[in-house]
Amino acid sequence: MAGFELSTPVSGLLCGLLFGFVLENAGxxxxxxxxxxxxxxxxxxxxxxxxxxxxxxxxxxxxxxxxxxxxxxxxxxxSLLVAAAVGGVLVGAGFAVGGYCPGTSVVGLCSGRLDALMFLAGIVLGTGVFALSYGPALESLMAAGEVESGDSLSEIWGIxxxxxxxxxxxxxxxxxxxxxxxxxxxxxxxxxxxxxxxxx
Incomplete structure:
Protein backbone atom coordinates (compact mmCIF):
# COMPACT_ATOMS: atom_id res chain seq x y z
CA MET A 1 0.00 0.00 0.00
CA ALA A 2 1.23 3.45 -0.91
CA GLY A 3 2.34 5.52 2.02
CA PHE A 4 2.29 2.56 4.45
CA GLU A 5 5.03 2.51 7.04
CA LEU A 6 5.51 0.67 10.30
CA SER A 7 5.46 2.66 13.50
CA THR A 8 8.49 2.45 15.76
CA PRO A 9 6.77 0.26 18.41
CA VAL A 10 5.41 -2.14 15.78
CA SER A 11 8.72 -2.46 13.93
CA GLY A 12 10.52 -2.88 17.24
CA LEU A 13 8.10 -5.64 18.27
CA LEU A 14 8.52 -7.45 14.94
CA CYS A 15 12.32 -7.23 15.12
CA GLY A 16 12.19 -8.46 18.72
CA LEU A 17 10.04 -11.46 17.79
CA LEU A 18 12.34 -12.36 14.91
CA PHE A 19 15.40 -11.91 17.11
CA GLY A 20 13.88 -14.12 19.81
CA PHE A 21 12.98 -16.77 17.24
CA VAL A 22 16.58 -16.87 16.01
CA LEU A 23 17.97 -17.01 19.56
CA GLU A 24 15.65 -19.88 20.50
CA ASN A 25 16.55 -21.89 17.41
CA ALA A 26 20.23 -21.27 18.12
CA GLY A 27 19.75 -22.83 21.56
CA SER A 79 31.39 6.15 24.20
CA LEU A 80 31.58 6.15 28.02
CA LEU A 81 34.33 3.73 28.96
CA VAL A 82 33.70 3.63 32.73
CA ALA A 83 29.97 3.04 32.29
CA ALA A 84 30.67 0.36 29.67
CA ALA A 85 33.26 -1.34 31.91
CA VAL A 86 31.04 -1.33 35.01
CA GLY A 87 28.00 -2.45 33.05
CA GLY A 88 30.02 -5.14 31.28
CA VAL A 89 31.32 -6.56 34.56
CA LEU A 90 27.85 -6.60 36.15
CA VAL A 91 26.09 -8.10 33.12
CA GLY A 92 28.93 -10.57 32.57
CA ALA A 93 28.83 -11.69 36.20
CA GLY A 94 25.08 -12.15 36.04
CA PHE A 95 25.44 -13.98 32.74
CA ALA A 96 28.04 -16.36 34.15
CA VAL A 97 26.09 -17.07 37.35
CA GLY A 98 22.54 -17.19 36.01
CA GLY A 99 23.18 -18.32 32.47
CA TYR A 100 21.14 -15.56 30.89
CA CYS A 101 21.45 -12.03 29.57
CA PRO A 102 18.38 -9.74 29.34
CA GLY A 103 17.45 -10.92 25.84
CA THR A 104 18.00 -14.63 26.37
CA SER A 105 16.08 -14.54 29.66
CA VAL A 106 12.99 -13.45 27.73
CA VAL A 107 13.62 -16.25 25.21
CA GLY A 108 13.99 -18.74 28.06
CA LEU A 109 10.78 -17.48 29.67
CA CYS A 110 8.88 -17.91 26.41
CA SER A 111 10.26 -21.46 26.32
CA GLY A 112 8.62 -22.08 29.71
CA ARG A 113 11.74 -21.96 31.90
CA LEU A 114 11.14 -20.98 35.53
CA ASP A 115 14.79 -20.00 36.09
CA ALA A 116 14.50 -17.50 33.24
CA LEU A 117 11.49 -15.93 35.00
CA MET A 118 13.50 -15.51 38.20
CA PHE A 119 16.43 -14.06 36.28
CA LEU A 120 14.16 -11.61 34.45
CA ALA A 121 12.60 -10.57 37.76
CA GLY A 122 16.09 -9.88 39.07
CA ILE A 123 16.83 -7.71 36.03
CA VAL A 124 13.68 -5.66 36.60
CA LEU A 125 14.46 -5.31 40.32
CA GLY A 126 18.08 -4.33 39.67
CA THR A 127 17.07 -1.81 37.04
CA GLY A 128 14.58 -0.28 39.46
CA VAL A 129 17.15 0.00 42.24
CA PHE A 130 19.64 1.62 39.84
CA ALA A 131 17.03 4.12 38.62
CA LEU A 132 15.97 5.07 42.16
CA SER A 133 19.56 5.47 43.36
CA TYR A 134 20.73 7.41 40.30
CA GLY A 135 21.95 10.85 41.32
CA PRO A 136 24.74 13.38 40.65
CA ALA A 137 27.48 11.20 42.16
CA LEU A 138 26.52 8.13 40.16
CA GLU A 139 25.96 10.21 37.05
CA SER A 140 29.46 11.70 37.24
CA LEU A 141 30.94 8.22 37.69
CA MET A 142 29.06 6.85 34.71
CA ALA A 143 30.10 9.84 32.58
CA ALA A 144 33.80 9.35 33.35
CA GLY A 145 36.14 8.11 30.65
CA GLU A 146 34.21 9.61 27.75
CA VAL A 147 35.96 9.10 24.41
CA GLU A 148 36.29 12.50 22.75
CA SER A 149 38.22 11.46 19.63
CA GLY A 150 35.22 9.69 18.10
CA ASP A 151 32.43 7.29 18.85
CA SER A 152 33.14 4.74 16.12
CA LEU A 153 36.09 2.47 15.35
CA SER A 154 36.75 4.20 12.04
CA GLU A 155 36.97 7.58 13.79
CA ILE A 156 39.21 6.31 16.58
CA TRP A 157 41.51 4.41 14.23
CA GLY A 158 41.49 7.19 11.62
CA ILE A 159 40.44 4.88 8.78
Missing part, protein backbone atom coordinates in the same frame (compact mmCIF):
# COMPACT_ATOMS: atom_id res chain seq x y z
CA UNK A 28 20.30 -19.55 23.39
CA UNK A 29 17.22 -20.08 25.55
CA UNK A 30 19.21 -22.62 27.57
CA UNK A 31 21.69 -21.57 30.28
CA UNK A 32 23.66 -24.77 29.58
CA UNK A 33 24.71 -23.46 26.20
CA UNK A 34 25.21 -19.90 27.39
CA UNK A 35 27.41 -20.64 30.40
CA UNK A 36 29.50 -22.99 28.26
CA UNK A 37 30.93 -19.86 26.64
CA UNK A 38 32.54 -18.91 29.95
CA UNK A 39 34.08 -22.38 30.17
CA UNK A 40 35.38 -22.01 26.59
CA UNK A 41 33.66 -25.26 25.60
CA UNK A 42 30.98 -23.71 23.37
CA UNK A 43 31.69 -20.47 21.51
CA UNK A 44 28.29 -20.23 19.82
CA UNK A 45 27.30 -17.05 21.68
CA UNK A 46 30.41 -15.11 20.70
CA UNK A 47 30.38 -16.45 17.14
CA UNK A 48 26.72 -15.61 16.54
CA UNK A 49 26.77 -12.18 18.19
CA UNK A 50 30.05 -11.08 16.61
CA UNK A 51 28.83 -12.28 13.22
CA UNK A 52 25.66 -10.22 13.67
CA UNK A 53 27.75 -7.15 14.51
CA UNK A 54 29.98 -7.56 11.45
CA UNK A 55 26.99 -8.18 9.15
CA UNK A 56 25.18 -5.12 10.53
CA UNK A 57 28.29 -2.95 10.18
CA UNK A 58 28.91 -4.18 6.65
CA UNK A 59 25.27 -3.58 5.77
CA UNK A 60 25.44 0.01 7.00
CA UNK A 61 28.59 0.67 4.98
CA UNK A 62 27.00 -0.90 1.88
CA UNK A 63 23.78 1.10 2.23
CA UNK A 64 25.82 4.27 2.74
CA UNK A 65 27.91 3.60 -0.37
CA UNK A 66 24.72 3.07 -2.39
CA UNK A 67 23.36 6.36 -1.12
CA UNK A 68 20.38 4.66 0.52
CA UNK A 69 21.25 5.83 4.02
CA UNK A 70 22.81 8.99 5.43
CA UNK A 71 25.07 8.08 8.34
CA UNK A 72 24.66 11.62 9.65
CA UNK A 73 21.10 10.63 10.54
CA UNK A 74 22.18 7.45 12.37
CA UNK A 75 22.43 8.01 16.10
CA UNK A 76 25.70 6.85 17.63
CA UNK A 77 25.73 7.14 21.44
CA UNK A 78 28.72 8.64 23.20
CA UNK A 160 37.46 4.57 6.46
CA UNK A 161 34.36 2.67 7.65
CA UNK A 162 35.03 0.03 4.99
CA UNK A 163 38.49 -0.71 6.38
CA UNK A 164 37.04 -0.85 9.89
CA UNK A 165 34.58 -3.51 8.73
CA UNK A 166 37.41 -5.48 7.09
CA UNK A 167 39.36 -5.32 10.36
CA UNK A 168 36.31 -6.60 12.23
CA UNK A 169 35.91 -9.37 9.65
CA UNK A 170 39.53 -10.41 10.21
CA UNK A 171 38.88 -10.54 13.97
CA UNK A 172 35.77 -12.65 13.31
CA UNK A 173 37.80 -15.17 11.30
CA UNK A 174 40.35 -15.40 14.13
CA UNK A 175 37.54 -15.95 16.64
CA UNK A 176 36.13 -18.81 14.56
CA UNK A 177 39.58 -20.40 14.28
CA UNK A 178 40.24 -20.05 18.01
CA UNK A 179 36.74 -21.29 18.85
CA UNK A 180 37.21 -24.39 16.73
CA UNK A 181 40.38 -25.35 18.59
CA UNK A 182 38.81 -24.85 22.02
CA UNK A 183 35.59 -26.67 21.10
CA UNK A 184 37.45 -29.63 19.62
CA UNK A 185 39.61 -29.88 22.73
CA UNK A 186 36.52 -29.82 24.98
CA UNK A 187 34.47 -32.06 22.66
CA UNK A 188 31.93 -29.24 22.28
CA UNK A 189 29.83 -27.40 21.44
CA UNK A 190 26.77 -28.12 23.58
CA UNK A 191 24.26 -30.16 21.58
CA UNK A 192 20.55 -29.47 21.22
CA UNK A 193 19.79 -32.38 23.57
CA UNK A 194 22.17 -31.09 26.21
CA UNK A 195 20.58 -27.66 25.96
CA UNK A 196 17.10 -29.01 26.77
CA UNK A 197 15.64 -28.56 30.29
CA UNK A 198 16.83 -31.29 32.63
CA UNK A 199 20.13 -31.83 30.83
CA UNK A 200 22.11 -28.91 32.35
Missing amino acids: FGSPAKLTAQFRFTDWSVLKVMFTAIVVAAGGLVLLQSLGWIDMANVFVPS TPGLAVLAMLAMLVLIFMLARRFEQRAQGPVTAVQAMPGHE
Whole structure:
Protein backbone atom coordinates (compact mmCIF):
# COMPACT_ATOMS: atom_id res chain seq x y z
CA MET A 1 0.00 0.00 0.00
CA ALA A 2 1.23 3.45 -0.91
CA GLY A 3 2.34 5.52 2.02
CA PHE A 4 2.29 2.56 4.45
CA GLU A 5 5.03 2.51 7.04
CA LEU A 6 5.51 0.67 10.30
CA SER A 7 5.46 2.66 13.50
CA THR A 8 8.49 2.45 15.76
CA PRO A 9 6.77 0.26 18.41
CA VAL A 10 5.41 -2.14 15.78
CA SER A 11 8.72 -2.46 13.93
CA GLY A 12 10.52 -2.88 17.24
CA LEU A 13 8.10 -5.64 18.27
CA LEU A 14 8.52 -7.45 14.94
CA CYS A 15 12.32 -7.23 15.12
CA GLY A 16 12.19 -8.46 18.72
CA LEU A 17 10.04 -11.46 17.79
CA LEU A 18 12.34 -12.36 14.91
CA PHE A 19 15.40 -11.91 17.11
CA GLY A 20 13.88 -14.12 19.81
CA PHE A 21 12.98 -16.77 17.24
CA VAL A 22 16.58 -16.87 16.01
CA LEU A 23 17.97 -17.01 19.56
CA GLU A 24 15.65 -19.88 20.50
CA ASN A 25 16.55 -21.89 17.41
CA ALA A 26 20.23 -21.27 18.12
CA GLY A 27 19.75 -22.83 21.56
CA PHE A 28 20.30 -19.55 23.39
CA GLY A 29 17.22 -20.08 25.55
CA SER A 30 19.21 -22.62 27.57
CA PRO A 31 21.69 -21.57 30.28
CA ALA A 32 23.66 -24.77 29.58
CA LYS A 33 24.71 -23.46 26.20
CA LEU A 34 25.21 -19.90 27.39
CA THR A 35 27.41 -20.64 30.40
CA ALA A 36 29.50 -22.99 28.26
CA GLN A 37 30.93 -19.86 26.64
CA PHE A 38 32.54 -18.91 29.95
CA ARG A 39 34.08 -22.38 30.17
CA PHE A 40 35.38 -22.01 26.59
CA THR A 41 33.66 -25.26 25.60
CA ASP A 42 30.98 -23.71 23.37
CA TRP A 43 31.69 -20.47 21.51
CA SER A 44 28.29 -20.23 19.82
CA VAL A 45 27.30 -17.05 21.68
CA LEU A 46 30.41 -15.11 20.70
CA LYS A 47 30.38 -16.45 17.14
CA VAL A 48 26.72 -15.61 16.54
CA MET A 49 26.77 -12.18 18.19
CA PHE A 50 30.05 -11.08 16.61
CA THR A 51 28.83 -12.28 13.22
CA ALA A 52 25.66 -10.22 13.67
CA ILE A 53 27.75 -7.15 14.51
CA VAL A 54 29.98 -7.56 11.45
CA VAL A 55 26.99 -8.18 9.15
CA ALA A 56 25.18 -5.12 10.53
CA ALA A 57 28.29 -2.95 10.18
CA GLY A 58 28.91 -4.18 6.65
CA GLY A 59 25.27 -3.58 5.77
CA LEU A 60 25.44 0.01 7.00
CA VAL A 61 28.59 0.67 4.98
CA LEU A 62 27.00 -0.90 1.88
CA LEU A 63 23.78 1.10 2.23
CA GLN A 64 25.82 4.27 2.74
CA SER A 65 27.91 3.60 -0.37
CA LEU A 66 24.72 3.07 -2.39
CA GLY A 67 23.36 6.36 -1.12
CA TRP A 68 20.38 4.66 0.52
CA ILE A 69 21.25 5.83 4.02
CA ASP A 70 22.81 8.99 5.43
CA MET A 71 25.07 8.08 8.34
CA ALA A 72 24.66 11.62 9.65
CA ASN A 73 21.10 10.63 10.54
CA VAL A 74 22.18 7.45 12.37
CA PHE A 75 22.43 8.01 16.10
CA VAL A 76 25.70 6.85 17.63
CA PRO A 77 25.73 7.14 21.44
CA SER A 78 28.72 8.64 23.20
CA SER A 79 31.39 6.15 24.20
CA LEU A 80 31.58 6.15 28.02
CA LEU A 81 34.33 3.73 28.96
CA VAL A 82 33.70 3.63 32.73
CA ALA A 83 29.97 3.04 32.29
CA ALA A 84 30.67 0.36 29.67
CA ALA A 85 33.26 -1.34 31.91
CA VAL A 86 31.04 -1.33 35.01
CA GLY A 87 28.00 -2.45 33.05
CA GLY A 88 30.02 -5.14 31.28
CA VAL A 89 31.32 -6.56 34.56
CA LEU A 90 27.85 -6.60 36.15
CA VAL A 91 26.09 -8.10 33.12
CA GLY A 92 28.93 -10.57 32.57
CA ALA A 93 28.83 -11.69 36.20
CA GLY A 94 25.08 -12.15 36.04
CA PHE A 95 25.44 -13.98 32.74
CA ALA A 96 28.04 -16.36 34.15
CA VAL A 97 26.09 -17.07 37.35
CA GLY A 98 22.54 -17.19 36.01
CA GLY A 99 23.18 -18.32 32.47
CA TYR A 100 21.14 -15.56 30.89
CA CYS A 101 21.45 -12.03 29.57
CA PRO A 102 18.38 -9.74 29.34
CA GLY A 103 17.45 -10.92 25.84
CA THR A 104 18.00 -14.63 26.37
CA SER A 105 16.08 -14.54 29.66
CA VAL A 106 12.99 -13.45 27.73
CA VAL A 107 13.62 -16.25 25.21
CA GLY A 108 13.99 -18.74 28.06
CA LEU A 109 10.78 -17.48 29.67
CA CYS A 110 8.88 -17.91 26.41
CA SER A 111 10.26 -21.46 26.32
CA GLY A 112 8.62 -22.08 29.71
CA ARG A 113 11.74 -21.96 31.90
CA LEU A 114 11.14 -20.98 35.53
CA ASP A 115 14.79 -20.00 36.09
CA ALA A 116 14.50 -17.50 33.24
CA LEU A 117 11.49 -15.93 35.00
CA MET A 118 13.50 -15.51 38.20
CA PHE A 119 16.43 -14.06 36.28
CA LEU A 120 14.16 -11.61 34.45
CA ALA A 121 12.60 -10.57 37.76
CA GLY A 122 16.09 -9.88 39.07
CA ILE A 123 16.83 -7.71 36.03
CA VAL A 124 13.68 -5.66 36.60
CA LEU A 125 14.46 -5.31 40.32
CA GLY A 126 18.08 -4.33 39.67
CA THR A 127 17.07 -1.81 37.04
CA GLY A 128 14.58 -0.28 39.46
CA VAL A 129 17.15 0.00 42.24
CA PHE A 130 19.64 1.62 39.84
CA ALA A 131 17.03 4.12 38.62
CA LEU A 132 15.97 5.07 42.16
CA SER A 133 19.56 5.47 43.36
CA TYR A 134 20.73 7.41 40.30
CA GLY A 135 21.95 10.85 41.32
CA PRO A 136 24.74 13.38 40.65
CA ALA A 137 27.48 11.20 42.16
CA LEU A 138 26.52 8.13 40.16
CA GLU A 139 25.96 10.21 37.05
CA SER A 140 29.46 11.70 37.24
CA LEU A 141 30.94 8.22 37.69
CA MET A 142 29.06 6.85 34.71
CA ALA A 143 30.10 9.84 32.58
CA ALA A 144 33.80 9.35 33.35
CA GLY A 145 36.14 8.11 30.65
CA GLU A 146 34.21 9.61 27.75
CA VAL A 147 35.96 9.10 24.41
CA GLU A 148 36.29 12.50 22.75
CA SER A 149 38.22 11.46 19.63
CA GLY A 150 35.22 9.69 18.10
CA ASP A 151 32.43 7.29 18.85
CA SER A 152 33.14 4.74 16.12
CA LEU A 153 36.09 2.47 15.35
CA SER A 154 36.75 4.20 12.04
CA GLU A 155 36.97 7.58 13.79
CA ILE A 156 39.21 6.31 16.58
CA TRP A 157 41.51 4.41 14.23
CA GLY A 158 41.49 7.19 11.62
CA ILE A 159 40.44 4.88 8.78
CA THR A 160 37.46 4.57 6.46
CA PRO A 161 34.36 2.67 7.65
CA GLY A 162 35.03 0.03 4.99
CA LEU A 163 38.49 -0.71 6.38
CA ALA A 164 37.04 -0.85 9.89
CA VAL A 165 34.58 -3.51 8.73
CA LEU A 166 37.41 -5.48 7.09
CA ALA A 167 39.36 -5.32 10.36
CA MET A 168 36.31 -6.60 12.23
CA LEU A 169 35.91 -9.37 9.65
CA ALA A 170 39.53 -10.41 10.21
CA MET A 171 38.88 -10.54 13.97
CA LEU A 172 35.77 -12.65 13.31
CA VAL A 173 37.80 -15.17 11.30
CA LEU A 174 40.35 -15.40 14.13
CA ILE A 175 37.54 -15.95 16.64
CA PHE A 176 36.13 -18.81 14.56
CA MET A 177 39.58 -20.40 14.28
CA LEU A 178 40.24 -20.05 18.01
CA ALA A 179 36.74 -21.29 18.85
CA ARG A 180 37.21 -24.39 16.73
CA ARG A 181 40.38 -25.35 18.59
CA PHE A 182 38.81 -24.85 22.02
CA GLU A 183 35.59 -26.67 21.10
CA GLN A 184 37.45 -29.63 19.62
CA ARG A 185 39.61 -29.88 22.73
CA ALA A 186 36.52 -29.82 24.98
CA GLN A 187 34.47 -32.06 22.66
CA GLY A 188 31.93 -29.24 22.28
CA PRO A 189 29.83 -27.40 21.44
CA VAL A 190 26.77 -28.12 23.58
CA THR A 191 24.26 -30.16 21.58
CA ALA A 192 20.55 -29.47 21.22
CA VAL A 193 19.79 -32.38 23.57
CA GLN A 194 22.17 -31.09 26.21
CA ALA A 195 20.58 -27.66 25.96
CA MET A 196 17.10 -29.01 26.77
CA PRO A 197 15.64 -28.56 30.29
CA GLY A 198 16.83 -31.29 32.63
CA HIS A 199 20.13 -31.83 30.83
CA GLU A 200 22.11 -28.91 32.35
